Amino acid sequence: MRYVEEFRDPKAAKGVLAAIARVACEIGATREEPVRIMEICGGHTHAIFRYGLDKLVHEGIEFIHGPGCPVCVLPMSRVDECVEIAERPGVIFTTFGDAMRVPGSRKSLMQAKADGCDIRMVYSPLDALELARRNPDREVVFFGLGFETTTPSTALTIQQAARERIGNFTVFCNHITVPPPIKALLDDPHMLLDGFVGPGHVSMVIGIHPYDFIARDYGKPIVVAGFEPLDLLQSVLMVLEQIRDGRAEVENQYARVVPEHGNPVSLAAIADVYEERPSFEWRGLGEIDASGLRIRDAYRAYDAEETFGIGYAVGRAKVEEPEGCACGAVMTGRIKPTACPQFGRGCTPDMPLGALMVSSEGACAAYWTYGGARVASETEPAE
Amino acid sequence: MNMPSKPSRLRGDRVTLAHGGGGRAMRDLIEEVFTGVFRPESGEDQARLTSAALQVPGARLAFTTDSYVVTPVEFPGGDIGKLAVCGTVNDLAVGGAQPLWLSASFIIEEGCEIALLRRIVASMAREAEAAGVKIVTGDTKVVEKGSCDTVFVTTSGVGVIPPGRDLGAVHIRPGDVAIVNGVLGDHGATILAARGDLALSAPLQSDCQALGHLMAAVAEACPNLRAARDATRGGLASALNEMAEAAGVSVELDEASLPLRPEVKGMCEILGLDPLYLANEGALVLFVPEAEAEAALAAMRALPAGREAVIVGRATERGSVPVRMISAFGGTRIVDMLVGEQLPRIC
Numbered sequence: 001m002r003y004v005e006e007f008r009d010p011k012a013a014k015g016v017l018a019a020i021a022r023v024a025c026e027i028g029a030t031r032e033e034p035v036r037i038m039e040i041c042g043g044h045t046h047a048i049f050r051y052g053l054d055k056l057v058h059e060g061i062e063f064i065h066g067p068g069c070p071v072c073v074l075p076m077s078r079v080d081e082c083v084e085i086a087e088r089p090g091v092i093f094t095t096f097g098d099a100m101r102v103p104g105s106r107k108s109l110m111q112a113k114a115d116g117c118d119i120r121m122v123y124s125p126l127d128a129l130e131l132a133r134r135n136p137d138r139e140v141v142f143f144g145l146g147f148e149t150t151t152p153s154t155a156l157t158i159q160q161a162a163r164e165r166i167g168n169f170t171v172f173c174n175h176i177t178v179p180p181p182i183k184a185l186l187d188d189p190h191m192l193l194d195g196f197v198g199p200g201h202v203s204m205v206i207g208i209h210p211y212d213f214i215a216r217d218y219g220k221p222i223v224v225a226g227f228e229p230l231d232l233l234q235s236v237l238m239v240l241e242q243i244r245d246g247r248a249e250v251e252n253q254y255a256r257v258v259p260e261h262g263n264p265v266s267l268a269a270i271a272d273v274y275e276e277r278p279s280f281e282w283r284g285l286g287e288i289d290a291s292g293l294r295i296r297d298a299y300r301a302y303d304a305e306e307t308f309g310i311g312y313a314v315g316r317a318k319v320e321e322p323e324g325c326a327c328g329a330v331m332t333g334r335i336k337p338t339a340c341p342q343f344g345r346g347c348t349p350d351m352p353l354g355a356l357m358v359s360s361e362g363a364c365a366a367y368w369t370y371g372g373a374r375v376a377s378e379t380e381p382a383e
Numbered sequence: 384m385n386m387p388s389k390p391s392r393l394r395g396d397r398v399t400l401a402h403g404g405g406g407r408a409m410r411d412l413i414e415e416v417f418t419g420v421f422r423p424e425s426g427e428d429q430a431r432l433t434s435a436a437l438q439v440p441g442a443r444l445a446f447t448t449d450s451y452v453v454t455p456v457e458f459p460g461g462d463i464g465k466l467a468v469c470g471t472v473n474d475l476a477v478g479g480a481q482p483l484w485l486s487a488s489f490i491i492e493e494g495c496e497i498a499l500l501r502r503i504v505a506s507m508a509r510e511a512e513a514a515g516v517k518i519v520t521g522d523t524k525v526v527e528k529g530s531c532d533t534v535f536v537t538t539s540g541v542g543v544i545p546p547g548r549d550l551g552a553v554h555i556r557p558g559d560v561a562i563v564n565g566v567l568g569d570h571g572a573t574i575l576a577a578r579g580d581l582a583l584s585a586p587l588q589s590d591c592q593a594l595g596h597l598m599a600a601v602a603e604a605c606p607n608l609r610a611a612r613d614a615t616r617g618g619l620a621s622a623l624n625e626m627a628e629a630a631g632v633s634v635e636l637d638e639a640s641l642p643l644r645p646e647v648k649g650m651c652e653i654l655g656l657d658p659l660y661l662a663n664e665g666a667l668v669l670f671v672p673e674a675e676a677e678a679a680l681a682a683m684r685a686l687p688a689g690r691e692a693v694i695v696g697r698a699t700e701r702g703s704v705p706v707r708m709i710s711a712f713g714g715t716r717i718v719d720m721l722v723g724e725q726l727p728r729i730c
Contacts, residue, residue: 004652008711008712010711010712010713013712013713014713049716050710050716051710051712051714051716052710052712052713052714052715052716053714055714055715056712056713056714229712360655368719369717369719370716370717
């Protein structure tokens with residue numbers, strides 16, 4: 001595949017890996033005192049494990065897996081609210097497939113479907129809108145979930161529904177934004193991060209400047225990165241070079257896709273349809289100010305929270321995480337997935353206890369699937 | 384194809400509940416659409432079977448069954464009927480049996496087009512003839528609309544394993560090589576594209592094909608053929624995991640050697656799927672001792688179903704995980720069993 005294979009070229013990788021090792025030595029990074037780099041995005045976590053990058057890079061580099069998987073940071077209470085909506089008579093509840101298996105405190109959407117709820121997997125919010133057109137006597141709800149990458153498509157769908165005056169379509173909005181949780185992590189006195197690899201697809205929409213505060217206010221380097229292994233390696237190298245040179249800047253490794261100022265059409269659609277919530281609950285991080293989006297009053301008719309009187313529209317019950325589940329600590333990088341007492345015992349991809357094991361982008365699922373835990377001792381770096 | 388020459392006694396274009404009622408309508412449907420084409424030798428409601436292969440001392444019977452619920456029922460490269468014949472033929476063939484006889488049962492949804500049934504049956508007859516098997520008995524049921532989706536097919540198969548042949552994953556030894564017969568993931572990717580939900584169009588065809596002749600050729604060429612599987616649901620990854628577990632060995636795959644079409648790779652990239660888990664319906668994976676690998680490859684490449692046969696990995700002493708892959712990038716990763724369902728109703 002053109003424009004993909006080039007970014008997986010083993011020969012080129014060898015060169016970058018050597019450069020990483022050189023700079024890591026220059027700044028004195030060791031296994032005992034590593035440089036800690038957080039890859040914010042779940043897609044990056046997945047790629048790191050899929051290609052075994054954590055084993056290939058110099059031992060003085062430690063990847064900390066950030067909160068950038070929208071399914072994983074969804075609090076259990078929101079899953080409960082999904083189930084509650086799906087159980088209402090006449091509702092067709094639509095969702096992306098990867099949210100189906102996330103455990104709620106009562107049940108997952110998958111279990112609710114087996115129990116008789118009309119829950120359908122869709123590939124796009126437009127598919128949900130089409131279901132609403134075809135089922136005028138039913139109430140079609142779309143489970144809007146994700147960061148700035150998926151927010152524009154939900155916004156455009158709501159605008160389209162409004163133009164067509166479709167009256168049986170609403171969105172259960174769980175869209176969240178990347179910068180606030182990064183700020184929350186940086187404000188945590190226990191956090192020991194040396195730099196960030198930023199989520200490229202998010203910056204495709206928002207550009208690179210929303211991260212300026214990371215460099216300016218916290219003195220940490222951040223490099224917005226693509227998703228192929230060479231993208232990631234080059235970004236790690238760029239972070240290391242900043243550390244070596246005593247710089248803290250926002251750099252764009254993914255310039256072939258990410259415009260400096262983002263995508264103006266998407267940003268306009270987001271601004272038209274959504275506004276910031278005062279705060280939003282994140283799994284493992286708690287309520288974070290101004291980290292979630294809600295549907296503006298002008299589009300209130302399309303807001304499932306208003307229509308069904310649920311969630312932030314009415315005040316929410318606190319739902320405790322299941323006992324023994326350390327998703328919160330893993331999510332904030334305080335512990336590795338394998339340090340969770342439930343990892344591989346009470347919690348596996350077949351029977352997930354926490355969300356990090358459900359989504360393929362979750363750090364625990366990546367550890368499990370690609371063997372970070374199970375083959376760590378016997379894999380050797382490639383020659 | 385044998386079509387009845389007399390004018391059709393079937394009224395209407397669609398199956399109704401009357402066609403399952405046990406009366407004249409049912410008899411007409413069975414005779415015109417099914418037995419008129421399959422032409423079973425026995426007029427009774429049972430097949431009476433004889434075969435020279437069975438008379439050989441030490442020969443064993445092999446017996447298998449499978450149900451098919453694929454949606455859509457017709458797709459590029461095949462249909463549910465072709466799938467039902469090939470799938471069951473393959474289950475017999477990979478166990479070392481010569482496939483001989485099939486049964487075919489149909490659960491038909493009220494409203495199913497009779498023309499569609501005729502196409503499915505014609506496709507089954509064609510595949511059965513090519514694979515050298517006979518469809519010797521069967522059944523039909525009609526259920527109310529909504530009780531099944533268009534048509535579900537169950538085929539059972541009986542074959543004969545010649546004396547002395549004993550294929551099984553337990554025979555795999557460290558050092559044995561793993562061979563596949565051709566490109567992987569075509570069936571899964573085709574069904575996904577054919578559903579139309581994704582607005583993806585790719586020039587793809589299901590790999591659905593019978594593997595009886597190919598298996599016979601390999602077994603002939605490799606006296607020490609260890610084991611074979613057809614890598615259907617769960618893809619190559621799941622087949623290899625099952626074989627490695629059964630054998631008490633590990634399998635090391637070489638990513639660079641995996642035969643994948645660019646279209647399938649591209650679709651997997653877009654959708655975040657792993658081609659190792661995509662379903663196949665004509666993909667054979669087998670283990671042979673290294674000394675017989677060249678003979679196996681030559682025998683396979685001489686047949687259309689094995690033209691692109693290639694070594695994809697080898698068995699090693701049992702390590703910490705059943706299957707790992709050396710990525711083209713130089714890293715190593717686990718290839719686990721499929722968790723959950725990549726796609727429902729793929730076969």
